Amino acid sequence: MKANSLFLLRKIGEIYLIVPLQKKEFSPQEILTTNETGAFLWNLLQKECTKKELVSAMESYYSIDPDTALKDIDQYLQQLDAIGALS
Amino acid sequence: MKPVETLFCQIMEYSLHSEKILPPETKDAISSSLPELIQYSKRHGTLTSLYTCLCRLAISLSSQEASFFQATVTAYAKGTYQMISFTQKVVSLLKQASLPYYLLKGVSLLSLYSPFECRRFGDVDILIPDPAVRKKAHELLLSHGFTQISNLADHHWEYTFSQHGHTFLLEVHNAVIESQENTAFNQTIQEIFQKVPYEKGYFAPADLSFSTLPVTYNGFYLLLHMLHHFLSSGFGIKLLMDWCLYLEQFHSSMDIPLFQNLLKKTGLEGFYSAMTLLCKNYLGLSKECLVIPIQTSYSQKYLEELMAELLDAGEFGTDTTVRMPVVSQEQRHFYYFHQIHLQMKHRFPKKSHYGFLWPFLWIATIFCFLWNNHFLRKAHTKTILKTARKRQKLINQLKLYQ
Numbered sequence: 001m002k003a004n005s006l007f008l009l010r011k012i013g014e015i016y017l018i019v020p021l022q023k024k025e026f027s028p029q030e031i032l033t034t035n036e037t038g039a040f041l042w043n044l045l046q047k048e049c050t051k052k053e054l055v056s057a058m059e060s061y062y063s064i065d066p067d068t069a070l071k072d073i074d075q076y077l078q079q080l081d082a083i084g085a086l087s
Numbered sequence: 088m089k090p091v092e093t094l095f096c097q098i099m100e101y102s103l104h105s106e107k108i109l110p111p112e113t114k115d116a117i118s119s120s121l122p123e124l125i126q127y128s129k130r131h132g133t134l135t136s137l138y139t140c141l142c143r144l145a146i147s148l149s150s151q152e153a154s155f156f157q158a159t160v161t162a163y164a165k166g167t168y169q170m171i172s173f174t175q176k177v178v179s180l181l182k183q184a185s186l187p188y189y190l191l192k193g194v195s196l197l198s199l200y201s202p203f204e205c206r207r208f209g210d211v212d213i214l215i216p217d218p219a220v221r222k223k224a225h226e227l228l229l230s231h232g233f234t235q236i237s238n239l240a241d242h243h244w245e246y247t248f249s250q251h252g253h254t255f256l257l258e259v260h261n262a263v264i265e266s267q268e269n270t271a272f273n274q275t276i277q278e279i280f281q282k283v284p285y286e287k288g289y290f291a292p293a294d295l296s297f298s299t300l301p302v303t304y305n306g307f308y309l310l311l312h313m314l315h316h317f318l319s320s321g322f323g324i325k326l327l328m329d330w331c332l333y334l335e336q337f338h339s340s341m342d343i344p345l346f347q348n349l350l351k352k353t354g355l356e357g358f359y360s361a362m363t364l365l366c367k368n369y370l371g372l373s374k375e376c377l378v379i380p381i382q383t384s385y386s387q388k389y390l391e392e393l394m395a396e397l398l399d400a401g402e403f404g405t406d407t408t409v410r411m412p413v414v415s416q417e418q419r420h421f422y423y424f425h426q427i428h429l430q431m432k433h434r435f436p437k438k439s440h441y442g443f444l445w446p447f448l449w450i451a452t453i454f455c456f457l458w459n460n461h462f463l464r465k466a467h468t469k470t471i472l473k474t475a476r477k478r479q480k481l482i483n484q485l486k487l488y489q
């Protein structure tokens with residue numbers, strides 16, 4: 001999977017938003033507010049990668065156990081999918 | 088100026104310049120004055136700038152303050168994204184119909200800021216000087232679901248467009264600013280913007296191409312826009328920040344003799360000098376950007392009073408005090424009468440068709456003004472007039488249109 005290139009990550013102070021700015025028209029429901037971890041995963045998704053790779057990257061960067069990482073990633077990917085941010 | 092106002096200016100200066108370093112004592116002062124600074128930023132539409140500064144300075148926030156910033160800045164950013172999307176829609180329509188236009192302010196200013204979400208805007212402004220093209224644009228907009236709404240201004244038509252539960256405002260301008268009390272000035276402005284070439288603009292984050300004014304004219308327009316609001320009821324620090332960043336980014340690509348000529352023709356050398364000096368003194372505009380010589384000098388005291396007036400006005404002068412337009416010179420009695428007449432037309436759209444009723448309607452309009460001041464705005468007419476007189480004195484020193 002990979003991030004949809006029409007979506008951009010925006011950082012305002014410590015606020016992170018994923019926005020379909022490159023789409024010609026979009027609704028506010030297509031904007032996702034996320035956090036630093038979400039931004040970290042989004043940057044990984046700029047290249048084609050698997051869920052396993054995301055879990056492993058999160059495990060080593062944040063030193064968390066694989067189950068928690070997998071749970072968080074699943075939830076996040078669902079949110080991204082719901083707004084069409086994955087291609 | 089109050090110490091908190093000086094501090095507010097320092098933070099705004101810091102927000103514009105990523106290389107700037109604030110001394111530790113300023114950081115402490117920010118922490119202790121945060122509630123007041125939040126109020127100032129709210130009034131001036133610069134809350135996102137304040138928030139990014141607080142993050143840069145790693146100032147700790149209470150959980151209440153953190154939630155407030157998180158919610159407000161996110162909402163503002165979403166508003167900006169929606170406005171970008173709406174701009175995209177408007178310019179695409181005009182482009183598809185091959186109708187020439189200039190995009191004013193809005194998206195064209197976003198690139199000056201980092202992050203661009205620091206610059207909020209609430210409407211889209213398009214300039215179409217040619218009446219025939221404007222008529223075509225009007226028909227095009229109506230056929231695409233835009234609704235024209237009535238407004239008092241003589242320099243633009245207003246349209247609303249509803250989408251995703253949000254109503255957007257579009258202003259299609261026939262002139263860059265509203266007519267001022269000086270007829271020769273209005274005529275000159277009209278002539279200047281009649282034959283300006285179209286320049287391509289691009290806002291990369293949204294892959295948005297648009298047509299806009301060339302750099303020198305755009306700079307001159309920003310100045311005119313400030314003047315227009317300054318004379319109406321004042322403007323806050325936001326427009327001054329635009330001007331500061333614009334000079335910093337474009338000073339080397341501006342046509343200096345042309346800009347000087349525009350200032351000379353319109354008699355705005357004093358206004359340009361004052362606004363630029365404010366940027367230098369309060370927003371850290373560097374000397375290298377002052378490529379257009381400052382021809383009028385102002386005392387430090389005058390500049391401080393002028394800055395205090397801008398800060399008092401809040402964003403577009405609609406803030407704490409009720410304000411009324413002020414004018415530059417001896418034609419002011421006629422100008423105020425004209426304003427009363429316009430307000431009368433707005434308040435009594437049908438009755439004002441009958442000329443013989445005007446004297447009664449003028450009196451009724453004045454009565455409504457006094458009544459509203461007292462009962463709705465809870466402001467004393469005397470205070471409003473006093474503020475206007477103070478502003479009048481400041482304006483007189485700018486020697487506008489001379």
